[in-house]
Amino acid sequence: xxxxxxxxxxxxxxxxxxxxxxxxxxxxxxxxxxxxxxxxxxxxxxxxxxxxxxxxxxxxxxxxxxxxxxxxxxxxxxxxxxxxxxxxxxxxxxxxxxxxxxxxxxxxxxxxxxxxxxxxxxxxxxxxxxxx
Numbered sequence: 001x002x003x004x005x006x007x008x009x010x011x012x013x014x015x016x017x018x019x020x021x022x023x024x025x026x027x028x029x030x031x032x033x034x035x036x037x038x039x040x041x042x043x044x045x046x047x048x049x050x051x052x053x054x055x056x057x058x059x060x061x062x063x064x065x066x067x068x069x070x071x072x073x074x075x076x077x078x079x080x081x082x083x084x085x086x087x088x089x090x091x092x093x094x095x096x097x098x099x100x101x102x103x104x105x106x107x108x109x110x111x112x113x114x115x116x117x118x119x120x121x122x123x124x125x126x127x128x129x130x131x132x
Contacts, residue, residue: 001042003045003046003047004046006043006048006050006051009039009042009043009046009048009051010043010051012039012042012043013036013039013040013043013051013054016032016035016036016038016039017036017054019032019035020032020033020035020036030062030063030066031066031070033055033059033062033063033066034063034064034066034067034070034071035067036053036054036055036063037053037060037063037064037067038063038067038071040053040060071094073128074093074094074095074096074097075092075093075094077097077124077125077128078091078092078093078094078095078097078106079091079092080124081097081117081120081121081124082110084120084124085112085113085116085117085120087110087112089110089111091106091110093106097121097125098125100118103117103118103121
């Protein structure tokens with residue numbers, strides 16, 4: 001995973017926080033909280049201890065409870081999808097498979113036909129209850 005500068009991580013955290021603010025419903029807000037936690041931990045992993053987590057420590061742990069299974073399931077989804085499309089490279093991604101622009105980036109990154117990739121992702125996501 002690439003490491004970026006402090007400004008990039010700060011902007012990324014602000015974007016995720018804004019998505020949290022705009023989310024409605026318990027599960028959506030919890031999911032967005034987990035994205036904020038992920039973004040924060042990625043910034044600290046990149047060596048930026050100046051990044052401020054916008055919630056209390058308790059909310060950090062609440063976000064972790066959702067983040068770990070969410071990103072693990074997404075990672076497994078893309079591994080399985082890579083096997084389906086006969087990708088010679090193991091796909092290691094945790095992006096939202098319901099967002100077409102993110103799927104395009106992944107297909108390009110792994111040199112996979114976009115139409116095939118999206119079609120097989122739709123089929124696989126129908127069988128993946130927790131990705132809905």
